Amino acid sequence: MQFAIDVKPARIVLRSAGVKLYWAGDPPTQLSTVNYSKMLSIPTFPETNHEILQSLASYSDRELVSLHQLHPEQGKFFTALFCRYGSIVHSVVQHAAPSQLQADYLFAIAWRQIFGELGRVKLSLDPEATNWQNWLMDITGSTIAQIEVPPPAQIRYTLNAAPPPLWCYLERGLDRLSPLARLVVVMTQSLKWNEQRISAYLQGEGQKIPVESIPDYLTEGYQQLEAAVPQDIRDIYLGVAGENSEL
Numbered sequence: 001m002q003f004a005i006d007v008k009p010a011r012i013v014l015r016s017a018g019v020k021l022y023w024a025g026d027p028p029t030q031l032s033t034v035n036y037s038k039m040l041s042i043p044t045f046p047e048t049n050h051e052i053l054q055s056l057a058s059y060s061d062r063e064l065v066s067l068h069q070l071h072p073e074q075g076k077f078f079t080a081l082f083c084r085y086g087s088i089v090h091s092v093v094q095h096a097a098p099s100q101l102q103a104d105y106l107f108a109i110a111w112r113q114i115f116g117e118l119g120r121v122k123l124s125l126d127p128e129a130t131n132w133q134n135w136l137m138d139i140t141g142s143t144i145a146q147i148e149v150p151p152p153a154q155i156r157y158t159l160n161a162a163p164p165p166l167w168c169y170l171e172r173g174l175d176r177l178s179p180l181a182r183l184v185v186v187m188t189q190s191l192k193w194n195e196q197r198i199s200a201y202l203q204g205e206g207q208k209i210p211v212e213s214i215p216d217y218l219t220e221g222y223q224q225l226e227a228a229v230p231q232d233i234r235d236i237y238l239g240v241a242g243e244n245s246e247l
Helices: 061-070 076-096 100-118 132-146 164-175 179-189 195-204 211-228 231-238
Strands: 003-007 010-014 019-022
Touching (some): 061 076, 076 100, 076 132, 076 164, 076 231, 100 132, 100 164, 164 211, 164 231, 179 195, 179 211
Antiparallel strands (some): 010 019
């Protein structure tokens, strides 16, 4: 499996599965207050039917959040929440997006924010004290208020090709690469530098790495990224079977 990554603007391509995800650069901070009444379509999420997620159908929101926090090496609990509330979140972001593409883009940004916050949220001792649907709506509303959605021409993103859970775990995996492997991967895939230029740059930075060693560092980066993506996420979205973690 090979990955291609461009991190500025954030851009991830999973070559072996044909997955492409492009972000149109750093989101502006200008508030977006326009309300769009035109009805857009709410996407379906076929991953909901995957056996891994079907096995979690009876779990409560609280249980899924707790398990997500206890087992960060597994992606199925976050993905189960995504499937459960994806339609609701999308219906909310539609009010801030004049087109389907912009709504899908904002939808993915909202779930990226939810993913970041979910690991830090504190569970109340009272099971009834936390309304997860309201919490999700608060995070979604905050995301809408902080982001001005770029025009469609600047968005290269397809929801079906890169669902938010897959993108979130790919981004997390990219952050976990060793610095040198990450740098070589980014220079190869994002900057389109050849091996000679990469080697010359690294030597200028004090890293005496010969040209013939660059492919080894590139392979190492791909392998690290693949290993950093939870096995259940690879199984759900990429059909990559393996030894799934069990509780």
